[in-house]
Amino acid sequence: MNNAFRLIAVLLLAASLFQQTGCIVVENEFSALPPGPWRGVLELEPNLVTPNPDGEPLPEKLNLEFEEVTNGELPFNFEVVYTNDTDFYIELINGAERFRVDDITIGLDRSTAKDTIVINFPVYDSRIEAIYEEDVMEGEWIVNNRGEDYRIPFKGYHGKGHRFTTLRKTPKTDLSGKWAVTFGVEGGESEQYPAVAELKQDGNALTGTFMTETGDYRFLEGSVQADKVYLSCFDGAHAFMFEARIREDGSLLGSFRSGKHFQTLWTAKKDSEATLADPDSLTGLKAGYSTLEFAFPTPSGDTLRFPDARYEGKVVIVQLLGTWCPNCRDETEFLKAYLENHPQADLEVIGLAFERYEDPEKAMAAIRRFKDHLNPGYEIALAGPADKLAAAAALPMLSEVIAYPTMIIINKNGEVERIHTGFNGPATSAYVDFRKEFNTFIASLLE
Structure with missing residues (x-):
């Protein structure tokens, strides 16, 4: 009886210890990353101040130490959201913007024997690859279209809601x-x-x-x-x-x-009156030109031409963009919304992409990914490499190309009405005013 009692006691103690040591595993009902807030960090090079080309210390460069943060770390926040016990997505958080990311794969890395997650940003041809153990991720942010060596170390910490610091030092002034x-x-x-x-x-x-x-x-x-x-x-x-x-x-x-x-x-x-140059004044047509003329290949194997019979008697917007460019994505979503809200308008949009890939096949693949994910509702052709001089050479009737995106608006007679450089998107106060003015201007051309 005493031996049996001791055996039962040992088994009960072993069961108790197993429950204590295994409680995290037993209680974790999720298949991968823990849900909730995460703090991400990209580890940049530690020298944040550009050296003086003349080799002399400039007074402006002194006293730029930032003791509240770790030198060279770029922090950001994201949230892991589960839709059921197995499926989840990630939301990148920047101020008022929450950017959803669904293209996520998980699996075992055979070289490390550790769980690995790949967070893809297919529109921008970049990804985060990281191993994860419980509440920590560690890996790299990789940007394919900047070359094989463009990798920045990344770390992620579950349950961390702050961005730069948890300190609450009294601000010297209000910067609003x-x-x-x-x-x-x-x-x-x-x-x-x-x-x-x-x-x-x-x-x-x-x-x-x-x-x-x-x-x-x-x-x-x-x-x-x-x-x-x-x-x-x-x-x-x-x-x-x-x-x-x-x-x-x-x-x-x-x-x-x-x-x-x-x-x-x-x-x-x-400066409450601070302004920038008029975006319609930065690029124009060279003397002797009144319109555009081009022919560029599309990912489907067709050739996108202007002028062309399909555009006769219509207002045409030609968008110079790069699929790698967030401002271009903002403008694409703006144009897409306009087309959806005005389906009967005599209006066509043409996208001319200038890509970072020199290999035409890789450039075309980038355009296909961009179209598949954004579904803009208009054709995009490959016009050349992501170089402003190359863009000016591809469209020699333009005085210059200084930014992606650049929007060229052509009236029903086939004449260029205006050229708008850059795009200040929904993060700015200029966006609302631009949208109103754009709607009014296009309506006047469609009359």
């Missing part, structure tokens, strides 16, 4: 409002370019964007800590990070990183 910005201040005047920042601050929380003459930097989110400013955005295509110091006169001095391939310095002064 409009700012006149100059990028490239470390270089000569030829390297500088203007922008307008629109910021909204609520305590330590900061959101907003930067508008330039070629487009906006989309939905940015971050924090103000004492005299330091932080903003970031990650949407699968671009990784933007802004850091700045609030100076004694209230102006801002900061650094800007776009992924690991671009960095520059910028300054900003609050």
